[in-house]
Amino acid sequence: MSPRSVPPLVYLGVFLVSGAALGLEIVLTRILALMMWHHFTYVVIGVALLGFGAAGSYATVRAIARRGDEESPGRLLSRYGLYFAATGPLCYVMLTRVRIAPLAIADEPAHAIALLLIYLLIVIPFFFGGLVICEAIRLYSERVGSVYFVDLAGAGVGAAAAVLLLEPLTGPGVVVVLGAVAAVAAVCFAVSTGADARHPGNLVKVAMCLGLATWLVVAALPAAKSRALDPPLAPSKELTALPAHMKLSDTVWSPLARIDISAELRVKPAMGGAFPPYTPPRDMRLVFQDGSAPTLFLKWNGESDAGLDFLRDASASAGHVALQARGVENVRQLASGVGGGIDLLIGTLFGVERVTGVEINGAMLAALEGKHAEYGGSLTRRDDVEVVNAEGRHFARASGRKFHLIQLSGVDTYTALSSGAYTLSESYLYTTEALEELLEALEPDGLLSYSRVAFLDNPRETLRLALTAVEVLEGTGVESPADHIFVFERYNWASLIVSRVPLEPAVMQALRDLASRGDYRVAFDPEHDRGTAWDAGLRATPEAREAFYDEYPFDVRPAPDDKPFFFNYFKWTKIFQTGKYEGKHPALITYPVGTLCLLLSLLQTVLLGAFFILRPLRGLEGVRFGREAAVAFPYFAALGIGFIAIEVVLMQRFVLFLGHPTYSMVTVLPTMLISAGLGSLTVGRNTDPARRLRQLLLWVPLSIGGSWLVTGLALDSLLGLSSALRFGIAIALCAPVGFVLGMAFPTGVRCIDREAPELIPWVWAVNSFTTVLGATGTVLVSMGVGFSAVMLSTIPLYLVGIAIFLRRFGTA
Numbered sequence: 001m002s003p004r005s006v007p008p009l010v011y012l013g014v015f016l017v018s019g020a021a022l023g024l025e026i027v028l029t030r031i032l033a034l035m036m037w038h039h040f041t042y043v044v045i046g047v048a049l050l051g052f053g054a055a056g057s058y059a060t061v062r063a064i065a066r067r068g069d070e071e072s073p074g075r076l077l078s079r080y081g082l083y084f085a086a087t088g089p090l091c092y093v094m095l096t097r098v099r100i101a102p103l104a105i106a107d108e109p110a111h112a113i114a115l116l117l118i119y120l121l122i123v124i125p126f127f128f129g130g131l132v133i134c135e136a137i138r139l140y141s142e143r144v145g146s147v148y149f150v151d152l153a154g155a156g157v158g159a160a161a162a163v164l165l166l167e168p169l170t171g172p173g174v175v176v177v178l179g180a181v182a183a184v185a186a187v188c189f190a191v192s193t194g195a196d197a198r199h200p201g202n203l204v205k206v207a208m209c210l211g212l213a214t215w216l217v218v219a220a221l222p223a224a225k226s227r228a229l230d231p232p233l234a235p236s237k238e239l240t241a242l243p244a245h246m247k248l249s250d251t252v253w254s255p256l257a258r259i260d261i262s263a264e265l266r267v268k269p270a271m272g273g274a275f276p277p278y279t280p281p282r283d284m285r286l287v288f289q290d291g292s293a294p295t296l297f298l299k300w301n302g303e304s305d306a307g308l309d310f311l312r313d314a315s316a317s318a319g320h321v322a323l324q325a326r327g328v329e330n331v332r333q334l335a336s337g338v339g340g341g342i343d344l345l346i347g348t349l350f351g352v353e354r355v356t357g358v359e360i361n362g363a364m365l366a367a368l369e370g371k372h373a374e375y376g377g378s379l380t381r382r383d384d385v386e387v388v389n390a391e392g393r394h395f396a397r398a399s400g401r402k403f404h405l406i407q408l409s410g411v412d413t414y415t416a417l418s419s420g421a422y423t424l425s426e427s428y429l430y431t432t433e434a435l436e437e438l439l440e441a442l443e444p445d446g447l448l449s450y451s452r453v454a455f456l457d458n459p460r461e462t463l464r465l466a467l468t469a470v471e472v473l474e475g476t477g478v479e480s481p482a483d484h485i486f487v488f489e490r491y492n493w494a495s496l497i498v499s500r501v502p503l504e505p506a507v508m509q510a511l512r513d514l515a516s517r518g519d520y521r522v523a524f525d526p527e528h529d530r531g532t533a534w535d536a537g538l539r540a541t542p543e544a545r546e547a548f549y550d551e552y553p554f555d556v557r558p559a560p561d562d563k564p565f566f567f568n569y570f571k572w573t574k575i576f577q578t579g580k581y582e583g584k585h586p587a588l589i590t591y592p593v594g595t596l597c598l599l600l601s602l603l604q605t606v607l608l609g610a611f612f613i614l615r616p617l618r619g620l621e622g623v624r625f626g627r628e629a630a631v632a633f634p635y636f637a638a639l640g641i642g643f644i645a646i647e648v649v650l651m652q653r654f655v656l657f658l659g660h661p662t663y664s665m666v667t668v669l670p671t672m673l674i675s676a677g678l679g680s681l682t683v684g685r686n687t688d689p690a691r692r693l694r695q696l697l698l699w700v701p702l703s704i705g706g707s708w709l710v711t712g713l714a715l716d717s718l719l720g721l722s723s724a725l726r727f728g729i730a731i732a733l734c735a736p737v738g739f740v741l742g743m744a745f746p747t748g749v750r751c752i753d754r755e756a757p758e759l760i761p762w763v764w765a766v767n768s769f770t771t772v773l774g775a776t777g778t779v780l781v782s783m784g785v786g787f788s789a790v791m792l793s794t795i796p797l798y799l800v801g802i803a804i805f806l807r808r809f810g811t812a
Helices: 008-035 038-065 075-096 108-137 143-169 171-188 194-198 200-225 315-324 342-349 361-371 393-397 433-440 461-475 505-517 533-538 541-550 593-617 626-658 663-679 689-714 723-741 744-755 757-785 789-811
Strands: 248-252 257-262 265-267 282-289 290-296 332-336 354-359 385-387 403-409 443-452 485-490 493-499 521-524
Touching: 008 038, 008 075, 008 108, 008 143, 008 171, 038 593, 075 108, 075 171, 075 200, 075 461, 108 143, 108 171, 108 593, 108 757, 143 171, 143 200, 143 663, 143 744, 171 290, 248 361, 248 505, 257 290, 257 361, 265 663, 265 723, 282 361, 290 342, 315 342, 315 403, 315 443, 315 485, 315 493, 315 505, 332 342, 332 393, 342 354, 342 385, 342 403, 354 361, 361 385, 385 689, 393 403, 393 433, 393 626, 433 443, 433 461, 443 461, 461 485, 461 493, 461 533, 461 541, 485 505, 505 521, 533 541, 541 593, 593 663, 626 689, 626 744, 626 757, 626 789, 663 689, 663 723, 689 723, 744 757, 757 789
Parallel strands: 332 354, 332 403, 354 385, 403 443
Antiparallel strands: 248 257, 257 282, 265 282, 282 290, 443 493, 485 493, 485 521
16 A cells, blocks of 8 residues: 655645644743743643643544544544634633632642643643644654654744744734634645545635634734733732732833833832832832832933932942942943843942943843833943843853953842742852853952842852852862852842952941941851851851751752752752741742642643553553553653753753853754754655664764763853854754654654554654653753753663664564
């Protein structure tokens, strides 16, 4: 029997559905970051893949039940495509009607039920999108290489497109447009062959799809852009505390965060304890990122300093006060994380020669430089001010400049706290290597100045940062690193000063005077041992410090680049510590509710996945599920876990090289998917799958090991190249490993097709579901052993899976 040919419109339909599905997955991570917190990003990925896995199991059962009574491919795929197009926007609208307080899940079961409802709503569209892809693979299994290539290519393009469309269309708008794209895909399937095009049922579906696409673009998209379909915010986010009558003057979506800017109000500026108590009320506009991380645009005429004296006593002024006491002139300042421009304004008040502001969120920078520029006195247009859209650490390394002061005020947002809300968020500004590089970017008499969250009773965040500074200074040969550090705090805010040279008595006295004027409490002073945890840790010898780390109730060991989870302070031995939420701000929660929510979500997803994947095998007769399934499961599971693990690690490695997490994602993800698709094209009808499996035993370890080695050694030396060259290098380094790994899935499908073709949708489900484990598991395991160890562990994982598969199919 000759293989079934694939109509070109089927390829186009698969491309569009795959792109819409991955685009929907990307935009939902942004939407759930608003509705809940960023640690649910990995949950979205897992739940989406659960939908794909459920589709594979359903398709397996359906294929067996209807054996010999096959429906036309065009009619089958168009029906599922229409369901996918309709359920994406519909389930999103239903999702926005769910009210949930994620930080209260451990206390109130109702919120756990709400979380489960959110998962179920997310699963539905991915179930139907997954049916399109897995049925296409089953129906055209002889052409699996080309179908899989189109699937992965569509996914890569969809991921990049979703990121690029967020700002012009908004998150809800992207959901609507993706629904329209899926409707067009359904039309492609419906008219893919002449017989399908003339079938009355398909004509009705074509009319429905075109009508749905038109309605989504003409009616739903304007509603989405007008904020009528905005998702609700978690009640613990500061934006929800604005008075009901307070209107927002501006809202901008971006891949990093949604920016909300309030109308003008007159209040006392307040960010933790960053300003002195005598601070007067000022006209300002509040700025929020994803409904939280508040900063502000102060109203200023750009000329008179009247009314700004309180900024001279703000905690962020500590570095300037110290440099003045040191007698440093013509100060060059680097402010990482511009926000509303407070650090820039403070720099100008102290008369710096030049302040360079580096802001990673382009939407924030656009607001500061554009629509709201005149409100803040056109601060960024001054001759002594420069602003750059980049990541702070990357800029400090790549620019080659030297600064007297490097200021980081609350960078990574105020909400990256001990609650665990950002437990799984990587931060490369506060690792050991980051402090080494920032100190290297300083002039000999320069200072690092950090302003971050304080936990007065049990210091964690700033203490960890100070201990990191101690170890870095020790590594440079400093005998008494404690003499280089000064810390003061007020309410929920702390300021840390780190000097390349020992702090002089005049500098320390100037900092004490600032603390007195601003009503700050000195937490660590080299000249006074107060017997606190600060003194015990910072003054300890290296041997005594190890004992301090072991005995301290929180994990305050320095975080290296390979394990950049700076905000994860909870030791695994205390991970199930509980407490009461009681409506507190995340800063005040003393148990890891974020991590607990994530582990609960992962457990729920695993149980649901096992139910949908393993349960369909029971009671099915006439198909050899025994040995074939037993061999197929570890092979396709290894492919699912291994591929996503390598993808996550490579995205992590390229963050610094490309200068922006979004740049890394939209470069690595499409490159890996498209190159994997190209690799799948090499698995043609005439390829001997058993021979290809034996080749993969050599090619897989060489490609993974080579990628790990080259990216680890080469990226630092190439950082000074132009942006275009760095993007080209990133693509060149990711493509080979993606190409090799892309051969494995279609090769396995070819083997299964010869022995038990009914299992093809099921192995696709296994592959999808185990990617769920890989997505979240990679990060969880990396917290313990590091990203490098995770990437290298995928080599034996692949080899074991291939070896087991070869024992059954080695002579196929």
